[in-house]
Amino acid sequence: MNEARILSEQETAEILAAADHYPDKSAASVEALKIVQKYRGWVSDDALKSVAGLLKMSPDELDGVATFYNLIFRKPVGENVILCCDSVSCWMLGADRIRERLSERLGIGLGETTADGRYTLLPIVCLGACDRAPVLMVGEELYEDVDESKIDELLKRYGEAWTNR
Amino acid sequence: MDKPLTQNIKPDLSAVTLDDYRRTGGYEGWAKALKDMAPMDVIEAVKDAGLRGRGGAGFPTGVKWSLVPQGESAGQKYVVVNADEMEPGTFKDRLLMEADPHQLIEGVAIAAYAVQADTAYIFLRGEYHLSARRLEQALAEARSAGYLGKNILGSGFDLEIHLHTSAGRYICGEETALLNSLEGKRAIPRAKPPYPQTSGLWGRPTVVNNVETLCNVPHIIRNGVDWYRGLGRGEDAGTKLFGVSGRVKKPGLWELPMGTPVRVLIEECAGGMRDGYTLRGFLPGGGSTDFLLPEHLDLPMDFGAMMKAGSRLGTGTMVVLDDRTCPVRMVLNLERFFAQESCGWCTPCRDGLPWVVELLEGLVAGRGRPEDLDLLEQLARLMGPGNTFCALAPGAAAPLQSALKYFRPDFERYLKPASSARVA
Numbered sequence: 321m322n323e324a325r326i327l328s329e330q331e332t333a334e335i336l337a338a339a340d341h342y343p344d345k346s347a348a349s350v351e352a353l354k355i356v357q358k359y360r361g362w363v364s365d366d367a368l369k370s371v372a373g374l375l376k377m378s379p380d381e382l383d384g385v386a387t388f389y390n391l392i393f394r395k396p397v398g399e400n401v402i403l404c405c406d407s408v409s410c411w412m413l414g415a416d417r418i419r420e421r422l423s424e425r426l427g428i429g430l431g432e433t434t435a436d437g438r439y440t441l442l443p444i445v446c447l448g449a450c451d452r453a454p455v456l457m458v459g460e461e462l463y464e465d466v467d468e469s470k471i472d473e474l475l476k477r478y479g480e481a482w483t484n485r
Numbered sequence: 486m487d488k489p490l491t492q493n494i495k496p497d498l499s500a501v502t503l504d505d506y507r508r509t510g511g512y513e514g515w516a517k518a519l520k521d522m523a524p525m526d527v528i529e530a531v532k533d534a535g536l537r538g539r540g541g542a543g544f545p546t547g548v549k550w551s552l553v554p555q556g557e558s559a560g561q562k563y564v565v566v567n568a569d570e571m572e573p574g575t576f577k578d579r580l581l582m583e584a585d586p587h588q589l590i591e592g593v594a595i596a597a598y599a600v601q602a603d604t605a606y607i608f609l610r611g612e613y614h615l616s617a618r619r620l621e622q623a624l625a626e627a628r629s630a631g632y633l634g635k636n637i638l639g640s641g642f643d644l645e646i647h648l649h650t651s652a653g654r655y656i657c658g659e660e661t662a663l664l665n666s667l668e669g670k671r672a673i674p675r676a677k678p679p680y681p682q683t684s685g686l687w688g689r690p691t692v693v694n695n696v697e698t699l700c701n702v703p704h705i706i707r708n709g710v711d712w713y714r715g716l717g718r719g720e721d722a723g724t725k726l727f728g729v730s731g732r733v734k735k736p737g738l739w740e741l742p743m744g745t746p747v748r749v750l751i752e753e754c755a756g757g758m759r760d761g762y763t764l765r766g767f768l769p770g771g772g773s774t775d776f777l778l779p780e781h782l783d784l785p786m787d788f789g790a791m792m793k794a795g796s797r798l799g800t801g802t803m804v805v806l807d808d809r810t811c812p813v814r815m816v817l818n819l820e821r822f823f824a825q826e827s828c829g830w831c832t833p834c835r836d837g838l839p840w841v842v843e844l845l846e847g848l849v850a851g852r853g854r855p856e857d858l859d860l861l862e863q864l865a866r867l868m869g870p871g872n873t874f875c876a877l878a879p880g881a882a883a884p885l886q887s888a889l890k891y892f893r894p895d896f897e898r899y900l901k902p903a904s905s906a907r908v909a
Contacts, residue, residue, distance in 0.1 A: 341647040349669035350652050388671040389652035391611045407573035408804055409730040411818045446573040450730035451737045460614035
């Protein structure tokens, strides 16, 4: 078995711990893909095959799962994934302008990654903060009541965090 | 006025700790159920209390539980929490999980005891990272305090609750699609019957309940059926989290009695429309409910009244349409969402929704034909209840059909030459 060589010990341990919650290992498929993504940013073909082996699934079966869910990335993404809510309340309160401003600042459209690999811009459905629309999510952080000036602030913060790494 | 669901929630929305939770009677309902009540007593109490599902469908919770087979021969059973909140315009379960996670855990525990399940899963949407952290923390606290695990409080009852975080798809909110997703498959709905209560997770009897629904349960057990029934203002029992978003002065979320009039929510709680805007309509319970009009403002927010008016209470979180937002473009936004989130399993949904989007896009771009409006009406009917595997497409049809009914001139305006430049 070569999966052990591709997945780190940490990844393997976390995946097996998640699988332990279910009578059937394959129930941990989404969580396993998210664990891989936590460490690698995205799920490569090799990583997918290794996870499939670990969960006793066929790679095709697991890829069917991976490609179904919006938040599993089968292509590389940037250091910071920016999710722009485009659902009804955010749309009504200016989500299009926010997204255009981000596109302009980053020089990329939705589904694209900046050349320096710092940002990926993606649309997302309702983030459950409609009373604070429009909203964005960067990584695991929710940003509410976003306006154009907040975008500059936000990019500055992530830009600095990135250069200080 | 009693506000059981939010009574512990702190102004800064930090998580209520186990000690805080216990200070106001937390886990007393759990202890009472285990010590003084048989599982059937718990089911009867929830039934008598009149609790109905808060996830959108409004099915009586106690009745749902009573359909689960009981007795030795029933074997392995599960309780699953539907925490996949993703209905556009809905932001209520997130607050309950982030700010008072123990309340949900206690509700899950009592539900599990009622149906005699020793394993429960909280199926949480992937974007709710803060909810996930706080639930994990609270689960750990509950385990070490002996509220979960083996032989809980000396009762002989065992229960483990696992948190399952998903990866984003609206269809996972449909309970049978959720079960497939929880089994690690693509989230495709299952044929019903059999219903999950008899054949659910891995074919075992399973109860699936919404977060807010379960949060009501500890209060019913601790304070009694009569107290709970007395909380509602009209036909329905209990309180509910109601929300308003859109161009109102103070968008937000409030716990109020079931049956609170729409007007109270929009004009008092949300402070009315922003200056310069007037109310044209509202979706009472999220993106998959039919539009209602200002003439419906005095209706109570309860299951029956909303149904009678041609809509649904849904999630109870409303989206307001103002006079400067084009209803056609608002419907287009909603239909794009539903078209994207369709799982593709059945034809009316997979093919109908993109067709609706195409027709609406053509309309707003000035390429609409008069017959397109009839076609949209026809598609809304074809995607209606009874023609699809699950409720996604009928939900998508709701704002479309009601907008065609109430805002027809707005659709027709796009058919006239030179009007295509009309701005939303």
